[in-house]
Amino acid sequence: MLAYGHNMLKRWMANNVIITGASDGIGLELAALYAAETDSLVGVGRRPQDQLSNWPNNASYFQGDQANPDFADQLLSHIKGLGWDHIDNLIVNAAVGETGDPVDETAENIQLTLDTNLIGPIILAQKFHPLLAASPNRSCLTLIGSVAHKGAANFASYAASKAGLAGFARALHEEWKHEIDVQILHPGATATNMHEKAGLQLGKARKYFINPQYSARKIKSEISTGKPVATIGHKALALDRVKNLFGAGV
Ligand SMILES: NC(=O)c1ccc[n+]([C@@H]2O[C@H](COP(=O)([O-])OP(=O)(O)OC[C@H]3O[C@@H](n4cnc5c(N)ncnc54)[C@H](OP(=O)(O)O)[C@@H]3O)[C@@H](O)[C@H]2O)c1
Secondary structure (H helix, E strand, O other): OHHHHHHHHHHHOOOOEEEEOOOOHHHHHHHHHHHOOOOOEEEEEOOOHHHOOOOOOOOEEEEOOOOOOOHHHHHHHHHHHOOOOOOOEEEEOOOOOOOOOHHHOOHHHHHHHHHHHHHHHHHHHHHHHHHHHOOOOOOEEEEEOOHHHHOOOOOHHHHHHHHHHHHHHHHHHHHHOOOOEEEEEEEOOEOOOHHHHOOOOOHHHHHHOEOHHHHHHHHHHHHHHOOOEEEEOHHHHHHHHHHHHOOOOO
């Protein structure tokens, strides 16, 4: 019990952290949270660094494409170039999606969605295993899924990619349980730019979406527990609001 608390505290005070999809949305919020407590943070995004807004001064940035099969090797050599010999937290958050009738989706888009959201994370996990295993703390691989893994109208290939990721996370959790925590966290609808990028205009519905800062805080809190699966949806938000009323919120 004491050791568990010690591990949790160490993970809460994260050291070497990598976040993919850190140039926008939930990932950018997560980068701000981690940068507040470590100078050893590498964020990844497709856009060049000079196009980032509010990037933390003490964090470094790597421009790369998670859909590219060589991406994991490129990121690995960047990390080794920084002199890191281990990683405490690898947070695989980057994803894309396209909305619309599945019969209209192009083969190119289906490929891009699966390469970014499923194949890329699998290769990252494989290539970063040695650095995660080398952590003096209990390290954690966090895969960002989606409530869409259960199926989502107008997001068929995105939902399929997240369902695949959930299956991968379950399998890897079993494989690595003696050395590394593997978890998948499923955010609910969050007010980032993702929907517009996917071709969906939210309009007034946006106000019912979860605030990305809340999602990031909750994700960071779930990472500190290392538990294998959690959903960060409206139910969690409602529960936290009730807890806040009684002074016990996150
Ligand atoms: N927003 C929601 O309602 C919602 C709901 C459930 C789950 N999620 C999940 O939460 C995570 C974050 O979503 P978000 O809403 O924050 O999305 P977002 O605002 O669109 O941000 C996505 C991030 O991923 C990066 N990215 C996309 N494709 C990439 C690639 N091939 N290589 C490297 N980086 C790439 C983007 O980089 P660039 O902008 O530089 O290209 C950006 O930093 C995703 O896994 C998403 O599936 C979101």
